Amino acid sequence: MDSEHATYATKPTAFTKFMRTFIPWQMWRFAAINLKMIEIIRRSHHGDSPK
Amino acid sequence: MSRVVVLGAGISGHTAAAFARSWLGRGDTVTVVSPRPDYNWVPSNIWVGVGLMKAEKVTFPLAPIYERAGIEFVQASAREIHPEGDPDSDTPYVTAESADGAITRVPYDYLINATGPALRFDKTEGLGPEGGHSLSVCLPGHAVQAAAALEEEVERMRRGERRRFLVGVGHGTCTCEGAAFEYIVNLEFELRNRGVRDKAEITWITNEYELGDFGMGGMHLKRGGYITPSSIFNASLFAERGIDWITRAHVGKVEPDRVLYETLDGKQGEQEFDFAMLLPPFSGVGLKAVGRDGTDITERLFMPNEFMRVDADYTPKPYEDWKASDWPRTYQSPEYRNVFAAGIAFAPPHAISVPRKSPNGTVIAPAPPRTGMPSAMIGKAVASSVVDMIGGADAPSHTASMAEMGAACVASAGANPFTGTAASMTVFPIVPDFERYPEYGRDADRTFGEIGLAGHWIKIVLHHLFLYKARLRPGWRRIPE
Numbered sequence: 383m384d385s386e387h388a389t390y391a392t393k394p395t396a397f398t399k400f401m402r403t404f405i406p407w408q409m410w411r412f413a414a415i416n417l418k419m420i421e422i423i424r425r426s427h428h429g430d431s432p433k
Numbered sequence: 434m435s436r437v438v439v440l441g442a443g444i445s446g447h448t449a450a451a452f453a454r455s456w457l458g459r460g461d462t463v464t465v466v467s468p469r470p471d472y473n474w475v476p477s478n479i480w481v482g483v484g485l486m487k488a489e490k491v492t493f494p495l496a497p498i499y500e501r502a503g504i505e506f507v508q509a510s511a512r513e514i515h516p517e518g519d520p521d522s523d524t525p526y527v528t529a530e531s532a533d534g535a536i537t538r539v540p541y542d543y544l545i546n547a548t549g550p551a552l553r554f555d556k557t558e559g560l561g562p563e564g565g566h567s568l569s570v571c572l573p574g575h576a577v578q579a580a581a582a583l584e585e586e587v588e589r590m591r592r593g594e595r596r597r598f599l600v601g602v603g604h605g606t607c608t609c610e611g612a613a614f615e616y617i618v619n620l621e622f623e624l625r626n627r628g629v630r631d632k633a634e635i636t637w638i639t640n641e642y643e644l645g646d647f648g649m650g651g652m653h654l655k656r657g658g659y660i661t662p663s664s665i666f667n668a669s670l671f672a673e674r675g676i677d678w679i680t681r682a683h684v685g686k687v688e689p690d691r692v693l694y695e696t697l698d699g700k701q702g703e704q705e706f707d708f709a710m711l712l713p714p715f716s717g718v719g720l721k722a723v724g725r726d727g728t729d730i731t732e733r734l735f736m737p738n739e740f741m742r743v744d745a746d747y748t749p750k751p752y753e754d755w756k757a758s759d760w761p762r763t764y765q766s767p768e769y770r771n772v773f774a775a776g777i778a779f780a781p782p783h784a785i786s787v788p789r790k791s792p793n794g795t796v797i798a799p800a801p802p803r804t805g806m807p808s809a810m811i812g813k814a815v816a817s818s819v820v821d822m823i824g825g826a827d828a829p830s831h832t833a834s835m836a837e838m839g840a841a842c843v844a845s846a847g848a849n850p851f852t853g854t855a856a857s858m859t860v861f862p863i864v865p866d867f868e869r870y871p872e873y874g875r876d877a878d879r880t881f882g883e884i885g886l887a888g889h890w891i892k893i894v895l896h897h898l899f900l901y902k903a904r905l906r907p908g909w910r911r912i913p914e
Contacts, residue, residue, distance in 0.1 A: 387678070388668070388677065391665075391668040391672035392668070392669040393669060394673060401885070402884060402885040403852055403854065403885070403886045405851075405886070408886040408890075409887070411883070412890055415857045415888065415891060419859060419891075422840070422841050422861055422879060423806075423913045423914075425838075425839060426838035426839045426840075426861075427913070431456070431817060432456050432817045432820040432824065433826070
């Protein structure tokens with residue numbers, strides 16, 4: 383059982399937790415994360431359609 | 434005229450069939466053989482399993498979709514592949530058994546095996562919802578059962594009882610730890626929402642060496658001036674949510690109120706529970722291959738774990754010698770040029786996580802995940818190659834190596850449009866390439882993760898977008914995998 387390990391885990395501050403659901407900040411993150419994901423999708427497709 | 438047959442209508446098979454149909458001429462046929470009548474958007478089963486969504490919201494009947502698209506649908510379980518035909522005909526075919534036991538013979542010119550996994554609850558005594566003592570969210574029916582059991586637990590806690598929840602994987606060789614992770618954090622979030630969190634003791638049990646491995650050897654994320662392993666983020670989330678954890682564990686037996694497990698150091702342990710959701714290990718679905726003369730040639734097409742051999746390097750070698758180039762690129766069978774495997778049905782050359790055994794010889798290491806985005810991309814690449822080969826190409830023209838592609842993943846951590854969160858992650862590549870990225874095996878600029886409400890919004894958008902795409906509604910081809 384690793385229960386004591388939780389004592390040594392990193393925990394978020396109140397500010398970090400607030401920002402996770404702070405809507406104006408999250409709207410910005412929504413756009414930023416989408417751009418990151420689109421970049422991954424673009425790099426991962428190698429000319430999908432038949433030649 | 435060419436006949437393309439796709440075995441399986443999951444994420445990979447459905448994608449392959451839909452694209453093949455859209456690219457081929459009307460003189461060619463595309464046939465899907467699948468035992469289930471419905472499509473299931475599996476990632477959202479998590480929300481069904483915590484009672485937030487009805488099963489009907491994550492499934493839809495395939496027959497009308499395929500009829501509209503011009504795809505033939507045979508509702509049956511594939512049993513045998515006859516890649517050389519039989520003494521009467523050279524035409525390759527598969528046999529499929531329907532629910533009433535009738536055997537159908539389905540001839541093909543090109544075969545795409547996308548049968549997905551068999552859920553091997555039988556590998557652990559007492560595991561699973563069918564005759565066992567634990568729950569699952571692998572199938573919509575399982576998730577409905579889990580939601581009903583959770584509802585009963587909530588009622589007991591409302592009456593003041595304390596209840597113990599155990600979530601994770603039910604065998605040392607399981608994969609899909611990410612799905613179980615989503616379930617445990619959604620469960621915790623729901624118990625809070627329903628005002629009974631203080632009555633619940635929640636424990637995670639996993640075969641991962643460290644939290645956050647997810648069968649991918651973990652990830653290293655650039656945050657706050659450090660390159661930080663995913664284990665730190667995972668432990669942080671569990672500690673914040675009051676979730677306890679047991680790592681490096683092989684569950685050997687599930688009893689009505691406890692699991693018995695062994696850890697990598699060889700020690701035996703047990704954990705009591707009132708509610709357990711434990712995912713099973715996977716294998717292939719047990720397809721047989723038969724030669725022209727009726728001899729069993731299964732070993733030529735399949736590995737012992739029943740997944741299909743493709744263009745991977747299956748030479749057994751130590752972890753230190755594993756390479757990104759071991760992983761398949763075209764998913765073509767080395768034995769038959771017109772046979773391919775896509776999604777979970779292909780045999781990986783080896784794991785991604787470091788292989789480990791306990792002193793007793795028990796393997797306790799996650800199998801490699803190959804679900805979601807990579808499965809769909811593999812299905813599409815295979816369909817492209819098949820269409821090109823029908824058009825005269827000598828060899829597969831498209832590749833989709835998991836060592837060359839990235840993945841974007843959103844793991845729900847609580848579903849609410851204002852207070853919910855999800856972990857948004859990208860990795861590039863999925864299979865680490867230590868020759869290209871010597872330190873961590875992945876591109877640190879494209880391997881990323883953060884938790885927040887934005888991730889939940891993205892998860893909701895993806896749920897609707899991918900179901901729209903799977904229903905082959907107008908413009909579906911423009912939605913990426």
